Amino acid sequence: MNGGLHGQVVDVLGREISAGEHPPGTVLRIDELEARFGISRSVAREVVRTLASIRLVIGRKRVGIVVRPREEWNTFDPALIRWLLLSDRTGQVRTLVELRTAVEPVAAGIAARRASDEDAAKLVGLAERMVATARSGDLESFLAADVEFHALVLSASGNEMFAQLRDVFAEVLRWRTGHGLMPPHPEPVAVRLHCEIAECVRAGDRDRAEGAMRELVAEALEGTLEQLAAVEARDGSAVEARDGSAE
Template sequence: MTSSLHHRAIENLGTRIISGELPAGHIMLAENLEDELKVSRSVIREAVRVLQSLGLVETTKRVGIRVLPPSRWNPFDPQVIRWRLASKARGAQLRSLAELRSAVEPAAAELAAQNAPAPLRLELVDVAHAMRDSGHRGDVPRFLELDIQFHSLLLSGSGNEMFANLMGQVAETLTGRTVHGLMPDHPHEAALQWHVDVAEAIARGDAGAAREASDKIMRRTMSQMSDTWTEQPRVFIPVHR
């Protein structure tokens, strides 16, 4: 039921708020939204409740439904991320995700070396080797698939559910990078070897080596991508409570 009225209402409003079409402070009335989206009150009310829980709007009696500023949005919500990726802030969102990834993956590698279940370690080694093979062959689609699987296994193997939850976002950034032609047909040999190093370090429980090799991958990835988001404005969220 991905196309219920409720879902479409959320999609419509979420997209428009995050795109900036409905700016912070803008006030809507439930009644107007009913007319505009041609749906009933219950649909609008349920949609607004969801947007409220995402920090996109707040409701006040006698005033209406007020759009909240970006600093109030929940930047970790998958829907919010998706909407931002579809907006002008796509570059900034990709940068945020990449920065988060480079922070998290080395830590995940370290944890995976300490905690991952044995079968997962073996699979990680297999995938790393298969990555190297498909990289040498120049099989880009297969490489992408394995790349996603490798990093998913890594995050999953950390045993930290927050890290594991980033799998979806990572897949998104890797796919985006490939689709936008930012990946060469033949990945750098060193990067391929680093993936193998990470997997083998995890397999033998060497946390330090796993982190270090993962860190190399992420630093290379960041330096590769940083060109693409040159001069995306940074937003500094005020610290005050």
């Protein structure tokens, strides 16, 4: 999270709360935040306001700033998604992919019926850009096109609630690339499915657009979990080797 000292403190507390270091009911006091982080009262209050906007905490008279139960958190907030991915990677990935599975195939199917000619052409263009960047191994450019592709599918559906999920889905796409969970060259099947979805939307083939998106999301889940397992196994081996050398 950006925002100088304020952003740094929000990030630390957000990560701690999402990881369970401050369980529900824990009281956070302004003077303690000032002392711990060396911040002014005004900055501490702004930090609390930011955490409250994500529904992680709530102010209570004569008590202080209280950590809320997890079921009350705004789990659609991109910052909270990032923090939860740090504390429970596998669980949060599954949660996000389950959400994508429930929404994106339906959005793709509706987009095949409602998308404007301009949006359909943009989808095809983005899919073609993904083909080119996948071949070159330019993961950053591939990611940018991927994020834009999925955001456009959501908005082209004409469903305003679907469209507002674009930042949620973008977060998991960025996180996957940023944490080394993408192969050096994106899987050919994933690239092909993006192209198929775009062409189906342009052709107005609702059933196939929905089916191809369902395949794509399932492929993303399987690939991400495989890469995650490999990373965790590698990290575990490194820890064992370090502990062994210390004996």
